[in-house]
Amino acid sequence: MSSPSPVLIVPGLGGSGADHWQAHLARALNARWLEQTDWDTPSPVQWEQALAAALSGSTEPVTLVAHSLGCILSVRWVLTHPEEARRRVNGVLLVAPADVDSPSHTPSVVHSFAPIPLHTLPIPSVVVASQTDPYCSFARARQFAGQWGSDLIDLGDAGHINVAAGYGPWPLAQTLCETWHTTRPACVRSDATVHDSCETESWSAAPHLAGASRPQTPFL
Numbered sequence: 001m002s003s004p005s006p007v008l009i010v011p012g013l014g015g016s017g018a019d020h021w022q023a024h025l026a027r028a029l030n031a032r033w034l035e036q037t038d039w040d041t042p043s044p045v046q047w048e049q050a051l052a053a054a055l056s057g058s059t060e061p062v063t064l065v066a067h068s069l070g071c072i073l074s075v076r077w078v079l080t081h082p083e084e085a086r087r088r089v090n091g092v093l094l095v096a097p098a099d100v101d102s103p104s105h106t107p108s109v110v111h112s113f114a115p116i117p118l119h120t121l122p123i124p125s126v127v128v129a130s131q132t133d134p135y136c137s138f139a140r141a142r143q144f145a146g147q148w149g150s151d152l153i154d155l156g157d158a159g160h161i162n163v164a165a166g167y168g169p170w171p172l173a174q175t176l177c178e179t180w181h182t183t184r185p186a187c188v189r190s191d192a193t194v195h196d197s198c199e200t201e202s203w204s205a206a207p208h209l210a211g212a213s214r215p216q217t218p219f220l
Helices: 021-029 044-056 069-080 082-088 108-113 138-148 171-183
Strands: 007-010 062-067 089-095 125-129 151-154 193-195
Touching: 007 021, 007 044, 007 069, 021 062, 021 171, 044 069, 044 082, 062 069, 062 171, 069 082, 069 089, 069 108, 082 089, 089 171, 125 138, 125 171, 138 151
Parallel strands: 007 062, 062 089, 089 125, 125 151
Antiparallel strands: 151 193
């Protein structure tokens, strides 16, 4: 099944390596990849300029698929440019957003992205969060989803949803890209715990969603 719209991958601090689920997804969907000139000392201005340039170069609206700091970058840009976001972005998948407001959860190099804007996004969005993410508490991720007007998928014990946590090939990411614009996260209710619009209805999590590869280097 093909993606309903072109996909733009938005990595976080350090980029995402070849074994990261974002890389697997990019290959599966022939997705575009947002490149940054400096992955290790991120500048909000420079990173937002790169995202804006990538979106302006697209011939049709895209789905943003962001991880960690890439989530905060995406949210900042969308809320700063709401009308342009409506024209250029069909929706945004926000996986393991990094809590850059919290010195106890994130390194100082990303705190320039604070404060995280907590306003309703003008486009559809889904937050995918973990109960054991060292870079963001689940309570905080749930707050993000509520404030952004996002659906929330709870993966349970999934770490930072990166290669160190086994993600790796990740079927749910492709399923969401291919279906959530029309069916919303309920389409994967057998594969993960889903909070529809942050309400209490949920389904049991499935550990098979994690990929097999577990490289040592985590990505924020």
